[in-house]
Amino acid sequence: MHDIRFIRENPAAFDAGLKKRNLAPLSAELLEIDKRRRAAISESEAAQAQRKALSRQIGIAKGKGEPADALMAEVASLEATLKKGEAEAQRLDEELTHRLEVLPNLPFDDVPDGVDETSNVEIRRVGSQRNFPFQPKDHVALGEATGEMDFASAAKISGARFVFLKKHLARLERAIAQFMLDLHTSEEGGYTEVNPPLLVRDNAAYGVGQLPKFAEDMFHTDNGFWLVPTAEVPLTNLVNDTIVEEKDLPLRFTAFTPCFRSEAGAAGKDTRGMIRQHQFPKVELVSITTPEQSDAEHQRMTGRAEEVLKRLGLPFRTIVLCGGDMGPASRKTFDIEVWLPGQNAYREISSCSNCGEYQARRMNARFRPKEGKGTRFVHTLNGSGLAVGRTLIAVLENYQNEDGSVTIPEALRPYMGELAALPAPISGVAGGKRK
Known part of the structure; x- marks a missing residue:
């Protein structure tokens, strides 16, 4: 199993290792999936943070006897956004894992080149x-x-x-x-x-x-x-x-x-x-x-x-x-x-x-x-x-x-x-x- 962090930091070395295996370079494809996965996670985290902040405001408003309908509607909207973002992050995470888990290990530098x-x-x-x-x-x-x-x-x-x-x-x-x-x-x-x-x-x-x-x-x-x-x-x-x-x-x-x-x-x-x-x-x-x-x-x-x-x-x-x-x-x-x-x-x-x-x-x-x-x-x-x-x-x-x-x-x-x-x-x- 490959470490996506290594691929982020060493895309050329990763592709060179695949080349020794007679495989095409894949770092760009994998990093694009990883980029979208991390973006989905960031969006979900931002939505979750905003939901928590609104929930605190709702609590304060109710404590003062003030109406909170608008805040509650905004929270409900964020719930849908959050679920969608979490689902997308999970889908991309599974896609990345599937791509990584079937790739062979990277040969050491002193392994001879060759097809068979x-x-x-x-x-x-x-x-x-x-x-x-x-x-x-x-x-x-x-x-x-x-x-x-x-x-x-x-x-x-x-x-x-x-x-x-x-x-x-x-x-x-x-x-x-x-x-x-x-x-x-x-x-x-x-x-x-x-x-x-x-x-x-x-x-x-x-x-x-x-x-x-x-x-x-x-x-x-x-x-x-x-x-x-x-x-x-x-x-x-x-x-x-x-x-x-x-x-x-x-x-x-x-x-x-x-x-x-x-x-x-x-x-x-x-x-x-x-x-x-x-x-x-x-x-x-x-x-x-x-x-x-x-x-x-x-x-x-x-x-x-x-x-x-x-x-x-x-x-x-x-x-x-x-x-x-x-x-x-x-x-x-x-x-x-x-x-x-x-x-x-x-x-x-x-x-x-x-x-x-x-x-x-x-x-x-x-x-x-x-x-x-x-x-x-x-x-x-x-x-x-x-x-x-x-x-x-x-x-x-x-x-x-x-x-x-x-x-x-x-x-x-x-x-x-x-x-x-x-x-x-x-x-x-x-x-x-x-x-």
């Missing part, structure tokens, strides 16, 4: 891609060969973009999530684990910017709840309408939850396998901090997400998104992309965003500085630490062996009962049934 992902800039690349002595398979071929990744049964029950994971793969997914949580909640990680609600109300979805713009991308229940598209929604809302003491910042939260997305805008994209599903597990990272510390916190969060991949020995690259490819709430976003040999491509596995005060304004989330008076809006940050399903895919594809078995990374073996490898598919068995 082709203008994103790679910052670093970590790890070496494995040189396979055989043609590597993708996760679908590896999983379905054992019968432990079952899309067909899920489709009969729930439709497309769902999957059953069974036996070793179900345990591996759980192991990955536990490993991530233990890493993030360690003394070094510094995050507090939270088990949040998976159903939220309108105000929570609005607070992080999901509503009203992304209603079609979420699942809605018939009794007024939204299924969380990410744990960012409930975790960030922990400071909704709250004043936090600066000494208690930063707040760092992590959660492992299923996430639900209707993916309305992804028709025909990534239809094969587990890359893009309606329901998927993710470990989320959320930070609440001061404006002065948000950049350092952003770097730290990205580093903690990268640490997961380093511990798992998975090659990855980190990129900074251009203005045209960032999510609407973000001022700057780092994407981490893991190497998937089955696709011969890097694919996103984490997106770490600094939202500045954009969400805080919508939630009225503030902090009380150690020095000085009043309160200030916090800065909110969120990131995947990591997408668990995509991490499972990366482990399967990067650690696969020629016989179809999969070596388990050392970091995960304590969570797998010290199992060293997922077994190869039994000869003559496909999809869990003997041929």
Whole structure:
């Protein structure tokens, strides 16, 4: 949510930020609405002041036994003017709010210009891609060969973009999530684990910017709840309408939850396998901090997400998104992309965003500085630490062996009962049934 006072004082900077988003300048239009809104408020206040003054005169006149009909008629006329002015002020205020609440956040100055992902800039690349002595398979071929990744049964029950994971793969997914949580909640990680609600109300979805713009991308229940598209929604809302003491910042939260997305805008994209599903597990990272510390916190969060991949020995690259490819709430976003040999491509596995005060304004989330008076809006940050399903895919594809078995990374073996490898598919068995 944007501050109209900032736009009044910095119209050129506001329009420059929109330009980075590949949007036309809007400051003039917004300020014209604001001008008419403030004029209506001023007229209403003047009418109200005049009404009070006349009411006092009426009281004095009646106290002296003098006629007050003319004064009362003038008050009645002002009542109509006042109601009309208040209605116009409210209408313009709602129009301005509607225009502001759907606009994306303004990117930081160092965010690259660009329209789409082709203008994103790679910052670093970590790890070496494995040189396979055989043609590597993708996760679908590896999983379905054992019968432990079952899309067909899920489709009969729930439709497309769902999957059953069974036996070793179900345990591996759980192991990955536990490993991530233990890493993030360690003394070094510094995050507090939270088990949040998976159903939220309108105000929570609005607070992080999901509503009203992304209603079609979420699942809605018939009794007024939204299924969380990410744990960012409930975790960030922990400071909704709250004043936090600066000494208690930063707040760092992590959660492992299923996430639900209707993916309305992804028709025909990534239809094969587990890359893009309606329901998927993710470990989320959320930070609440001061404006002065948000950049350092952003770097730290990205580093903690990268640490997961380093511990798992998975090659990855980190990129900074251009203005045209960032999510609407973000001022700057780092994407981490893991190497998937089955696709011969890097694919996103984490997106770490600094939202500045954009969400805080919508939630009225503030902090009380150690020095000085009043309160200030916090800065909110969120990131995947990591997408668990995509991490499972990366482990399967990067650690696969020629016989179809999969070596388990050392970091995960304590969570797998010290199992060293997922077994190869039994000869003559496909999809869990003997041929």
